[in-house]
Amino acid sequence: MYSDKVMDHFTNPRNVGDIKDADGIGEVGNAKCGDIMKMYIKVEDNIIKDIKFKTFGCGAAIATSSIATEMVIGKTIDEALKITNNAVVEALGGLPHEKVHCSVLAEQAIKAAIDDYMAKK
Amino acid sequence: MERKYFDYSATTPVDSEVLNEMLPYFNNDFGNPSSVYSYGRDSKKAIENARYKIAKLINADAREIFFTGGGTESDNWAIKGIAIALKNKGNHIITSSIEHHAVLHSCKYLEKHGFRVTYLPVDKYGLISLEDLKSEINDRTILITIMFANNEIGTIQPIKEIGKIAKENNIYFHTDGVQAIGNTVIDVKDMNIDLLSISAHKIYGPKGIGALYIKKGIKIDPIIHGGAQERKKRAGTENVPGIVGFGKAAEIAYNNLDKNIQDLTNLRDKLIKGIFDNIDYVILNGHPHNRLPGNVNISFQFIEGEALLLSLDMVGICGSSGSACTSGTLDPSHVLLAIGLSHEIAHGSLRLSIGKYTKEEDIDYLLQELPKIIKRLRNMSPLYEKVKGGE
Ligand SMILES: Cc1ncc(COP(=O)(O)O)c(C=O)c1O
Ligand SMILES: [Zn+2]
Numbered sequence: 001m002y003s004d005k006v007m008d009h010f011t012n013p014r015n016v017g018d019i020k021d022a023d024g025i026g027e028v029g030n031a032k033c034g035d036i037m038k039m040y041i042k043v044e045d046n047i048i049k050d051i052k053f054k055t056f057g058c059g060a061a062i063a064t065s066s067i068a069t070e071m072v073i074g075k076t077i078d079e080a081l082k083i084t085n086n087a088v089v090e091a092l093g094g095l096p097h098e099k100v101h102c103s104v105l106a107e108q109a110i111k112a113a114i115d116d117y118m119a120k121k
Numbered sequence: 122m123e124r125k126y127f128d129y130s131a132t133t134p135v136d137s138e139v140l141n142e143m144l145p146y147f148n149n150d151f152g153n154p155s156s157v158y159s160y161g162r163d164s165k166k167a168i169e170n171a172r173y174k175i176a177k178l179i180n181a182d183a184r185e186i187f188f189t190g191g192g193t194e195s196d197n198w199a200i201k202g203i204a205i206a207l208k209n210k211g212n213h214i215i216t217s218s219i220e221h222h223a224v225l226h227s228c229k230y231l232e233k234h235g236f237r238v239t240y241l242p243v244d245k246y247g248l249i250s251l252e253d254l255k256s257e258i259n260d261r262t263i264l265i266t267i268m269f270a271n272n273e274i275g276t277i278q279p280i281k282e283i284g285k286i287a288k289e290n291n292i293y294f295h296t297d298g299v300q301a302i303g304n305t306v307i308d309v310k311d312m313n314i315d316l317l318s319i320s321a322h323k324i325y326g327p328k329g330i331g332a333l334y335i336k337k338g339i340k341i342d343p344i345i346h347g348g349a350q351e352r353k354k355r356a357g358t359e360n361v362p363g364i365v366g367f368g369k370a371a372e373i374a375y376n377n378l379d380k381n382i383q384d385l386t387n388l389r390d391k392l393i394k395g396i397f398d399n400i401d402y403v404i405l406n407g408h409p410h411n412r413l414p415g416n417v418n419i420s421f422q423f424i425e426g427e428a429l430l431l432s433l434d435m436v437g438i439c440g441s442s443g444s445a446c447t448s449g450t451l452d453p454s455h456v457l458l459a460i461g462l463s464h465e466i467a468h469g470s471l472r473l474s475i476g477k478y479t480k481e482e483d484i485d486y487l488l489q490e491l492p493k494i495i496k497r498l499r500n501m502s503p504l505y506e507k508v509k510g511g512e
Contacts, residue, residue, distance in 0.1 A: 002431075007431075010428070013501065016501050027503065031463065031464050031465030031468065031504075034425075034445050035425070035446075036503055036504065037503070038503040038506075054501055054502060055501055055502070056423065056424065056503055056504045057425050057446070058425050058426075058444070058446030059428050059446075060446070061428075061446075062428055062501065099446075102446060
């Protein structure tokens with residue numbers, strides 16, 4: 001039911017882990033709604049130099065976290081804020097309809113990490 | 122890659138002995154059992170032979186067995202058929218909150234048509250309380266329908282005691298025995314069961330064939346109307362190969378019942394112990410020993426069930442989960458919530474169900490792969506990080 005791209009990102013997720021001295025941390029979701037996603041970012045000169053994630057969730061949630069980190073790395077803060085849920089799903093080659101709700105957290109987690117960075121700055 | 126099947130509660134492969142008995146009824150002996158010529162008579166005979174074998178497995182009379190299109194139809198028929206037949210006597214039905222959807226949705230349907238349904242809660246093991254049951258009975262109660270054994274957590278209810286209560290109160294007792302049959306002793310007489318739903322594909326028979334045991338003298342309306350088949354209670358040309366297969370499967374189940382229970386129990390306990398010995402933060406769902414011999418249901422904290430199933434599938438292991446992400450809805454299984462699990466723990470549930478073709482090596486293989494998978498997923502989980510302090 002999942003595309004090869006989704007399975008690739010689920011099996012070999014990119015950028016899993018945490019950043020000890022992160023400049024921003026965002027955590028979204030809760031177990032009741034299904035998934036929890038946490039993103040750590042490292043920012044230099046307004047550019048996201050590094051990003052890591054941890055996700056409690058299904059295959060779709062893990063794969064969207066993974067590809068979203070790839071899409072964000074090297075982007076400016078403004079560019080990163082423009083990444084939408086749709087763009088993430090598209091980059092994965094689509095998701096089964098009933099799985100789209102599992103993917104919305106990636107966009108939110110990135111925004112939350114950036115908010116945290118801005119607040120700390 | 123060899124596939125290791127741990128989902129016998131979902132369905133089972135057709136036993137080759139069963140298949141061989143079925144095959145002639147597709148072409149050589151294809152006659153319609155309602156016809157008078159010899160082809161028809163042979164089919165009729167085959168049906169009656171199967172009926173007898175199924176009756177024997179549950180200690181019923183062959184005339185009390187009625188073939189249906191599966192467990193779902195049997196549940197629908199028992200509940201709606203009794204409700205309509207007794208609607209002038211009362212409108213109240215008692216069931217449990219952990220029934221299969223075939224029962225729950227039949228009850229919901231009746232609620233839309235003026236019936237009242239009580240959904241008994243269960244304790245943390247999935248057992249109903251007999252005191253609750255007694256206190257919910259009133260003079261409008263026409264049916265108690267409580268499943269024999271649960272398909273997700275394997276818990277076996279005190280069926281004989283429920284049957285006794287039903288009998289003392291003159292209320293019909295239906296039980297969904299789809300998971301129980303072939304895996305535990307069912308004696309409809311000793312247990313005072315009035316109606317019992319069973320299905321062939323859980324006992325190495327074909328899919329799409331089941332039966333409803335209806336005790337002699339019980340008042341029930343048909344829900345499938347048409348020809349005079351099944352003594353005018355269930356219309357439609359009989360699924361002769363299916364019925365023959367069901368009969369053979371029941372015969373094999375009867376002959377091997379004790380051994381099957383013993384073998385599965387040993388493997389099941391080895392599997393449970395192996396998981397508890399090798400993985401921490403695990404919870405056994407269901408009753409520690411009042412459970413189906415082939416059922417293991419375990420929650421792995423901090424991870425989600427669908428991700429677990431995908432990972433197991435990649436190493437050839439087939440299982441199932443009660444996670445919301447596998448159900449296509451936003452809620453985890455109603456059974457896991459009913460036994461009091463939080464959403465988070467329910468999300469991390471894994472059901473492994475074993476059967477007569479499960480080998481000890483299969484369990485060893487699972488016990489070798491599972492800890493690695495759990496570790497990988499936990500290392501990705503923000504919930505585990507909190508417990509382990511970011512290890
Ligand atoms: C407890 C229970 N009841 C009913 C059913 C439905 O049976 P069938 O698949 O034959 O319609 C099942 C099978 O999933 C079951 O496990
Ligand atoms: Zn999901």
